[in-house]
Amino acid sequence: MDFARLVKAAGMEKLQRLCVRFISCEELGQFRDVYVILAGKTYFRAYCRHLKYTGPADFYSAVPILQDGFDKQDYFAYFTSLYRRRREGIFFGGVEIDLTKRCTLRCRECANLMQYYDLPERMPGGIILESVKRLLDASDGVAMVKILGGEPLLEQELLEKLLQLPQLVSQQKVLGIQIITNGTLLFREKLLKRMKANPLVGVLLSNYGALSAREEEIKEQLRAYGIPFAEIGEEDVWRRYGDPRRVYQTPGEAKKLFEKCKSKENCCTLLDGRLYACPRAAHGEALGFYPPKRGESVALMEEPWDAESMREKLKEFYFREEAVQACSCCTNMRGALIGRAQQM
Numbered sequence: 177m178d179f180a181r182l183v184k185a186a187g188m189e190k191l192q193r194l195c196v197r198f199i200s201c202e203e204l205g206q207f208r209d210v211y212v213i214l215a216g217k218t219y220f221r222a223y224c225r226h227l228k229y230t231g232p233a234d235f236y237s238a239v240p241i242l243q244d245g246f247d248k249q250d251y252f253a254y255f256t257s258l259y260r261r262r263r264e265g266i267f268f269g270g271v272e273i274d275l276t277k278r279c280t281l282r283c284r285e286c287a288n289l290m291q292y293y294d295l296p297e298r299m300p301g302g303i304i305l306e307s308v309k310r311l312l313d314a315s316d317g318v319a320m321v322k323i324l325g326g327e328p329l330l331e332q333e334l335l336e337k338l339l340q341l342p343q344l345v346s347q348q349k350v351l352g353i354q355i356i357t358n359g360t361l362l363f364r365e366k367l368l369k370r371m372k373a374n375p376l377v378g379v380l381l382s383n384y385g386a387l388s389a390r391e392e393e394i395k396e397q398l399r400a401y402g403i404p405f406a407e408i409g410e411e412d413v414w415r416r417y418g419d420p421r422r423v424y425q426t427p428g429e430a431k432k433l434f435e436k437c438k439s440k441e442n443c444c445t446l447l448d449g450r451l452y453a454c455p456r457a458a459h460g461e462a463l464g465f466y467p468p469k470r471g472e473s474v475a476l477m478e479e480p481w482d483a484e485s486m487r488e489k490l491k492e493f494y495f496r497e498e499a500v501q502a503c504s505c506c507t508n509m510r511g512a513l514i515g516r517a518q519q520m
Contacts, residue, residue, distance in 0.1 A: 265316040266487070266494050269442035272455060273308060275299065275334055276326040277462070280360040281387060282520045285416050289459035290326055291520055292420075299448065301334040305341065307449045307476040312343040312350065314486035320352045320442075322380075329361040336370045345374055356380045358517075359388025363397050372401045379405040384517035408516075416511040420460045425504045433508050434499035449477035451493065457502035466501040 274288070277296035284291060312318065321344065328335055335355070343349055353376045363371075371377045379398055383391055398405045418424055425433060434440070439454035450473040452458035460466045461473070474493045476486070 263495060266314075266490050267316050268318045268444055269438075270320045270322055270444070271311070271318050271451075272322045272324060272443055272445045273304065273338070274325055274445060274447045274455075274458070275304065275323060275328045275331040275338075277459075278330050279326040279358075280330070281327070281358055281384070281517060284518045284520050285414055285514060287417065288324070288326070288455045289420060289463060292459075292463050296326075298331075301331075301337065303449045303477060304334065304446075305337060307446055307451075308338065309341060309343055310476045310481065310483075310486060311446065311451060311490075314483045314490055315349075317349045317351070320354055321350050322354045322356055322443075324356040327358055327361065328355060329357050329363065332364050332367045336367050339370050339374050339377065344376070347376065350376060353377045354380050356382065357394070358382045358384060359391035359394060362390055362393055368397060368401045368403070371403050377403065379403060381405055381407045382517075383407050383409055387517055387519070413513045414516050415509065416507065416514050417456065418505065418507040418511060420456055420463075420465050420502065420505050423504050424507050427499070427504070430499040430503040431497075433506065434503045435497070437503070437508065440496075446476075450475050451490075453493075453496075453500050454502065456506060457500045460502050460505070465505070469501060471496060471498075472500045 276299055277290065277293050278298075279286075279290045282291050308321075323335060323338065325331070338344065339353070344353060353374065355371070355377065357379065359381055371379075379394075381391060381394060382388065395405065434453075437454070443454050445452045445455045445458040447458040447462060450458070452461070452473045457466070457472065461468060466472075471492065474486075474489050
């Protein structure tokens with residue numbers, strides 16, 4: 177898209193008088209002393225929406241983009257795709273750590289399939305902590321560690337312990353940590369202090385309207401402790417990805433879907449000590465919808481364990497080309513748009 181159309185879409189025609197040059201994602205780090213407008217094929221609509229809301233006096237600069245966890249995931253998502261295509265290293269755009277299969281809501285189209293659990297048991301905290309350590313020790317890095325469930329604030333003591341792991345405090349392997357909550361539970365003070373002490377931590381609030389009854393109180397808590405947060409608006413919509421037990425794709429269609437799907441780069445899921453390509457694959461197996469199949473997940477808790485052997489298993493998983501079983505039972509982007517958080 178040329179610059180004139182970009183600024184017109186953002187409602188910022190005045191910017192046409194500025195001196196402009198286009199830069200690639202690779203070049204962004206070279207522009208630390210100038211202000212830039214970010215535009216990209218994948219995130220273009222989000223950038224335009226932000227620019228329109230903040231006004232022409234406010235711009236992204238390269239510095240906060242490279243320092244803020246939410247923006248870094250967008251920035252480094254490009255590199256995870258690039259490294260995967262070149263078969264260089266094991267870099268994940270995002271890994272979802274599921275602390276619990278329990279939730280305070282029961283959304284009809286939950287991507288993590290929480291609506292299919294009747295009486296989920298508490299998950300062993302020791303396995304969660306150890307599997308996170310092993311994954312980070314055996315891989316090259318994760319742009320964004322996403323902590324969710326279910327509702328992660330049902331497990332605040334475990335979350336506090338997770339944020340103290342050396343691998344999640346140092347920026348050597350992790351660029352940002354995102355706690356995703358549905359606005360129904362408040363943070364405990366002890367956890368807030370731990371979050372404040374970890375500079376990588378931010379919060380993503382899912383605003384489900386009246387369902388997110390503690391949303392404003394949570395914002396006040398986060399502001400008081402200086403913890404960054406972002407909000408998914410009530411006006412946004414979900415997409416229906418289909419019944420995980422029903423086949424929608426032929427084998428050929430499933431393979432094409434897997435090739436194009438970004439979940440394997442940005443939404444790999446850590447559940448019950450195993451790493452899966454996406455939340456539907458993870459919870460679909462946990463619920464018994466899909467039988468365990470070699471190569472579709474990595475058992476991080478297998479003994480004996482060493483980083484090099486685990487790295488080889490992760491590499492096989494990371495560069496997998498065949499679709500996983502869940503792909504056949506997913507409508508992907510062809511699914512209908514629906515309202516957010518419609519309850520069972």
